[in-house]
Amino acid sequence: MPAATMKFSFARPFRKHHDQNMDIFALSPEIHGALKNDQPVVALESTITTHGMPYPDNLETAHEVEDAVRNAGATPATIAVLDGRLHIGLSDPELEKLATLPDASKLSRADLAVCLSRGGTGSTTVAATMIAAAQVGIAVFATGGIGGVHRGAEHSFDISADLQELAQTPVTVVSAGAKAILDLPKTLEVLETFGVPVIAYGQDSFPAFWSATSHLTAPLRMDSAMQIAVAHGMRNALNLPGGQLVANPIPEDDEIPAEQLEPLIRRAISEAEVAGINGKALTPFLLKRIFELTEGKSLRANIALILNNARLASRIAIEIAKL
Secondary structure, three states: OOHHHOOOOOOOHHHHHOOOOOOOEEEOHHHHHHHHOOOOEEEEOOHHHHHHOOOOHHHHHHHHHHHHHHHOOOEEEEEEEEOOEEEEOOOHHHHHHHHHOOOOEEEOHHHHHHHHHOOOOEEEOHHHHHHHHHHHOOOEEEOOOEOOEEOOHHHHOOEOHHHHHHHHOOOEEEEOEEOOOEOHHHHHHHHHHOOOOEEEEOOOEOOEOOEOOOOOEOOEEEOOHHHHHHHHHHHHHOOOOOOEEEEOOOOHHHOOOHHHHHHHHHHHHHHHHHHOOOHHHHHHHHHHHHHHHOOOHHHHHHHHHHHHHHHHHHHHHHHHHHO
């Protein structure tokens, strides 16, 4: 059967969970209406806002990403925990509060429920955003770059929960590959072991976040949003656990070549080791240090790749809605 005529029966967890868990979830009116009417929605994480960029760049970028989703024909759903409720879609005042909060928790699978139970506030990582999106029936999530296997993980065992989440939560994640500060070959190996489809969009090379290409060949390649949407539906039809990782290269005009970045990444990692920085504090430290070492170029590239991912994620969400 041609891809354009395939039909899939998608689970609708929104209808199952919405009435039961109103004390946990707070859906904005816009998101409530979009999900109720099976319109395309794109989930967006909030850690970029709280930990990824300085104010006011973080707030401006959050608005730009939401606008990019809307302009592409989908509805943006920025996700965060505010005062003990899991918000799906943030108002402007809520986004402003999050962007200026000095001590927001950085929430993943391990601490999401604890934060909610304590009435806390925090931003959602890739893993936590996937969990929230799946609970309410959002199939597609746009982010900058996923976490993965950190360099030196054979000694530190520092591996992001994002990889395990991709293996068990049925959301298609659009990113610019994995963050370039990571051990990319080991990250791909773990994803393969977990059975996660890694799909390079429009090229054979696995993109490396700030750089459009790397020396690594992506396991899979697809050239259209429709192909990705059909693959998402087929995994659902087969009852396969987990999602898909779509590795969308940063536009070439905005990239920083890998040969320029690698010495700076090694320097930043060395400084983190000397300072004893690890765990959840490591990635924000490295991103901040690389921002300084590139004189702001990494931030501009980061914004460009997030917007690029938001546009592709919107096209995929539209195709999934058609299916």
